[in-house]
Amino acid sequence: MTREISSERFRDRFDRFNEIGATDRGGVNRPSLSDANRRARDKLVEWFEEAGLTVTVDEVGNIFGRREGKDDDLTPVLVGSHVDSQYNGGRYDGVIGVLGALEGIETLNDIGVETERPIEAVSWSNEEGVRFQPDMLGSGVFAGTFETEFAYDLEDKEGKTFGEELKRIGYRGDAPCEPRDLHSYFELHVEQGPTLEDAGLSVGVVEGVYGFIWFDAAFTGSADHAGPTPMHLRHDALMATSDVVEAVRRIAGTEGEDLVGTVGSLDVSPNSINVIPERVDFTVDFRSYDDETVDRAADSVRTEIDHAAAREGVEGEYEQIMRIDSQSFDGDCVETVAAAADALDAEHTRLVSGAGHDASYLNGVCPTAMVFVPSVSGVSHTEDEFTEWEDAVTGANVLFNAVLEKASEPADWDGAGATNA
Structure with a gap:
């Protein structure tokens, strides 16, 4: 049986969130560790706490909101994306993934469903990499690709370091940023290309990343x-x-x-x-x-x-x-996304992402998959970025049902690519 999120609440949060760092041309300007990025983080933490989540901020500024499961010793299902933006970038990139994760948890609260496993929503730090290179930094440190000190020492064009700016905005947390046991990871994102729109489809089941x-x-x-x-x-x-x-x-x-x-x-x-x-x-x-x-x-x-x-x-x-290196996502997680799309009668296709995502690094930590929704005219990373709201909701519903399926798996489940815990 499929469940559906509240489109109205999702849209309301989306619109209010994108007032932070809004530009005159309809985009957002929230580069990593800017004052606007701090305000966006503050709002996200506020909403996580209102949803009853236990909030943790790690040492590179990744923000986690945890919803307990029936057996809180089981490995959690992680779901999210990022809220930093390009300079004068789009409103959808990353944001629908984080707010979609939160909306899914709110829906579980509404209907009183307690999952077997914990679910954690996450907002990764410095995904865009426009101010501090490389991109996907927070997930890269989390996955063990980069050292924390490497991240702290990165400088922007003004010579300000990532570590000091993280401390300035109040998001240099105490929790260690390092690989840990996870059941699976899912990420909703705009396609940033023309494939879905050209085919008239609402959902992309992402099999891997260039x-x-x-x-x-x-x-x-x-x-x-x-x-x-x-x-x-x-x-x-x-x-x-x-x-x-x-x-x-x-x-x-x-x-x-x-x-x-x-x-x-x-x-x-x-x-x-x-x-x-x-x-x-x-x-x-x-x-x-x-x-x-x-x-x-x-x-x-x-x-x-x-x-x-x-x-x-x-x-x-x-x-x-x-x-x-290119990434092929976990077959079982990919099939879970495809099954959720089928159950919702969401027209979809399988594709490979030409853009890098935090999921690229998480794929080395746990079974991973992604959900894409169309980008109108294939445009992204600009203020003209746009996704039809109906498509955003469809993608969020596919994400929610895929996460719910995985979070319902018990301790002794032995499906392909997953651990028994």
Whole structure:
């Protein structure tokens, strides 16, 4: 028997929550550890406590709200996402996952259902990574990929550290941030791509996540006057960079069917109309569900940077700053999501995420799966991000029923990928 959340309460909370850090163009500006992010955390803790949850904040600012089960010694089902945003980002990214988790727990309270296992709602810290890199930091520390001190020492562009800013906003908690026994993890998120909308479907049953690699790269040449300097005597860092930008597009089109590549950031110096660019710092991002494809693309772009430097007579450099392998989610959890969608008559398909999510790290800790809902026009990470509310509710209902199914499993359950506890 399926259960359904309160669409009205979910929407009311969504609208009130997104008043925090609201922008004039209908988005939100809540980058990690900003004052707006602090207010969002405060509101979330308030709502967790009103729902009767026991709130815990760990040492990197991850927020957990625990609802007890019949047997509180059993491993909990964890469900959530994040509430930090891009600079001038969208209202749906991450937020529907956290508020959807809370709404599911509120629905259990309404109908008086006590699950076998505890359920914990979570809001992960610094998922977006726009102020402090890398992204998915809170879940990465939790999963044991990053050390706590590594996180504390990260600096933003103003030289402020993650650790000090976490303390400033009051969310440097006492609980250790480290892997612990969990029964399973589920996450609801907007797709951030066009697949569901193009197919006219309400739900994506996510089978895995692309692997990706990130580079910081730079060319250093010679600044000179744009007028008197002949073309054959120039050592133009931007010209070398333009060769690599073109190469990234070419590599993405030839190395693998699902490979995508992006040069997303350029910093040109001295950035003057009549001066030959002396230095360009830039980034490269490659993603694919095939890890060998990502590695081939990375090797190719390293070669292209070396060749571009030689052609233009400049110095080239690059540093790999992130490498995450592709993730295949737990088969049993994926089937649980699909079964919930079927039971609700939610039109759905199975797909793979091109974006990284906290679920990528949790997948290494416990059985994991995700639920996607459509992004109109495939747009995300901007103020134009939009999901039809009916789709958001459908996704939250699929999430709720999948979590309820898993939280109802007793201690001696021995399904695929799960522990007996």
